[in-house]
Amino acid sequence: MVATCLQVVGFVTSFVGWIGVIVTTSTNDWVVTCGYTIPTCRKLDELGSKGLWADCVMATGLYHCKPLVDILILPGYVQACRALMIAASVLGLPAILLLLTVLPCIRMGQEPGVAKYRRAQLAGVLLILLGCQLLWAKTESSPHSQHLVQFKQKYLEDFSYLQGD
Numbered sequence: 258m259v260a261t262c263l264q265v266v267g268f269v270t271s272f273v274g275w276i277g278v279i280v281t282t283s284t285n286d287w288v289v290t291c292g293y294t295i296p297t298c299r300k301l302d303e304l305g306s307k308g309l310w311a312d313c314v315m316a317t318g319l320y321h322c323k324p325l326v327d328i329l330i331l332p333g334y335v336q337a338c339r340a341l342m343i344a345a346s347v348l349g350l351p352a353i354l355l356l357l358t359v360l361p362c363i364r365m366g367q368e369p370g371v372a373k374y375r376r377a378q379l380a381g382v383l384l385i386l387l388g389c390q391l392l393w394a395k396t397e398s399s400p401h402s403q404h405l406v407q408f409k410q411k412y413l414e415d416f417s418y419l420q421g422d
Contacts, residue, residue: 261361268356271384275349278391282342285311285322309339341394345387352383 285308291297304315313322325331358365359377 264360268353268360271356271380272353274384275346275353275387278342278349278387279346281391282309282346284308285313309335309342338394341390345390345394348383348387348390352380352387355380355383 286306287309288307290305290307306313306315309325311322311324313320315321325335328336355376357363359373359380
């Protein structure tokens with residue numbers, strides 16, 4: 258009984274996580290830009306948000322978005338994040354379907370228990386890959402990582418003479 262409950266809870270959390278991946282991929286609130294505090298920016302109509310698909314500005318009661326359609330103009334990290342998030346969304350579907358077939362309330366003919374166990378392992382591996390892609394995409398797209406790249410370009414290249422080429 259406990260194993261059944263754990264499998265159902267695992268399936269439900271995996272399904273909710275996969276839906277979260279799809280929602281996260283489609284939103285435009287990955288990075289919120291503001292020169293002041295958020296309430297001040299809302300009053301001054303300077304609150305902006307950037308996502309994978311559009312750059313948006315929040316004006317008085319309106320939300321104006323400019324879609325990012327020119328793929329050749331986009332920076333490489335945005336293209337990489339798009340690809341990783343789409344791949345994670347697509348990878349989640351077979352993982353969820355495999356987890357659905359592994360649930361104890363579903364039987365597929367006269368299959369042995371080993372077959373269910375293998376499908377559960379495969380679904381787990383797919384979900385771990387999905388999580389790694391999400392972690393990589395979010396790390397790649399975060400402003401913090403961009404600041405690290407700028408820091409490296411600005412300060413660490415000055416010390417290239419210390420490496421002794």
